[in-house]
Amino acid sequence: MPKTALLSRFPHTRLIEGPTPVQRLDRLESVLGARAKDITIWAKRDDLMGLGGGGNKLRKLEFLMGQAAAEGCDTLVAIGGVQSNFARLAAAACARSGLACELVLAQMVPRDMAIYQENGNVLLDRLFGARLHILAKGDDAGGFATRRASEMAATGRKVFVATLGGSTPVGCLGYVDCAVEIAMQSAELGVEFDQIVIPNGSGGMHAGLAAGMVVAGRDPSRIVAHTVLSPVDTCIATTVDKVNAVLQLMSREEQVGPPDLRISGGQLGGGYGIPTQEMVETVRLVGRSEGLLLDPVYGGKAFAGLLRDIEIGTIAPGSNVLFVMTGGSPGLYAYADALDN
Numbered sequence: 001m002p003k004t005a006l007l008s009r010f011p012h013t014r015l016i017e018g019p020t021p022v023q024r025l026d027r028l029e030s031v032l033g034a035r036a037k038d039i040t041i042w043a044k045r046d047d048l049m050g051l052g053g054g055g056n057k058l059r060k061l062e063f064l065m066g067q068a069a070a071e072g073c074d075t076l077v078a079i080g081g082v083q084s085n086f087a088r089l090a091a092a093a094c095a096r097s098g099l100a101c102e103l104v105l106a107q108m109v110p111r112d113m114a115i116y117q118e119n120g121n122v123l124l125d126r127l128f129g130a131r132l133h134i135l136a137k138g139d140d141a142g143g144f145a146t147r148r149a150s151e152m153a154a155t156g157r158k159v160f161v162a163t164l165g166g167s168t169p170v171g172c173l174g175y176v177d178c179a180v181e182i183a184m185q186s187a188e189l190g191v192e193f194d195q196i197v198i199p200n201g202s203g204g205m206h207a208g209l210a211a212g213m214v215v216a217g218r219d220p221s222r223i224v225a226h227t228v229l230s231p232v233d234t235c236i237a238t239t240v241d242k243v244n245a246v247l248q249l250m251s252r253e254e255q256v257g258p259p260d261l262r263i264s265g266g267q268l269g270g271g272y273g274i275p276t277q278e279m280v281e282t283v284r285l286v287g288r289s290e291g292l293l294l295d296p297v298y299g300g301k302a303f304a305g306l307l308r309d310i311e312i313g314t315i316a317p318g319s320n321v322l323f324v325m326t327g328g329s330p331g332l333y334a335y336a337d338a339l340d341n
């Protein structure tokens, strides 16, 4: 159930078993040694959830599935890239809730090899019983999903269409709730987080967390995001709009502007889903020092940004940093060529 009364009027389907843990990465800190500059590094384990392999998209799906149930839908159509974690978790949430699921998967990354097109999330989508529409390069996923939804509606089905990444204002409410959860855990631990570090893809997680901090009277610029999808200027503009849409949905008067959001473009590399050397080294470092799995598209790049910020002094020595681990480890299998030495 949502942790704040602010969200109680929004339909909600429970998919997560309670707060995800916050853990200190003290082995990583000691491997970094003096390079850690007395900064404590913590992980919010949003990869540790029971359903479908877990990950940040389940928080959005709790509210999206709630909305679909309130509208009496029996079918969900979700849009994503071929290796979309959102699509995988939508398929799992539908299996759990008894809805039919169709996934419209777009070619967002230039990777034609079989491991990318068939393994990882795609393999799991099929195991969860979803029907897949894997589009050709350049095909319009939104148009395809709308046409498919109309076809099914014409046969009497009640269809809910979930857009890319589930980042509608309703979906973002899942991360408003997470901001409250983090504030509670910070109080329990007696640790004030100076920075909360995240990846920004479709911007929904950033928007929800920032809106959650605004309504709690906290500074949303404590969130430091690393864009992994769009160029930094576009990312700032779209994320600002999303935060304001979430605040409006909650009937709040506060609004944010670009100075309230901190987004870095330093880890985007060649673009969405294209591996960088820093990402590969970071996935290995965190794997070897903590036994934890970062994913190659989101968390690997964002954690690389965190390490870079420690190195160049953007994070002050002695700070407490919380990294939100968002899941996505099935994507590792689709990048075996880049990750395997």
Ligand SMILES: Cc1ncc(COP(=O)(O)O)c(C=O)c1O
Residues within 6 Å of the ligand: 055, 056, 057, 084, 085, 086, 165, 167, 199, 200, 201, 202, 203, 204, 205, 206, 295, 298, 299, 326, 327, 328
């Ligand atoms: C594992 C993982 N982390 C982070 C993100 C980024 O979340 P958002 O799209 O809300 O910015 C995604 C989005 O697909 C994801 O799958």
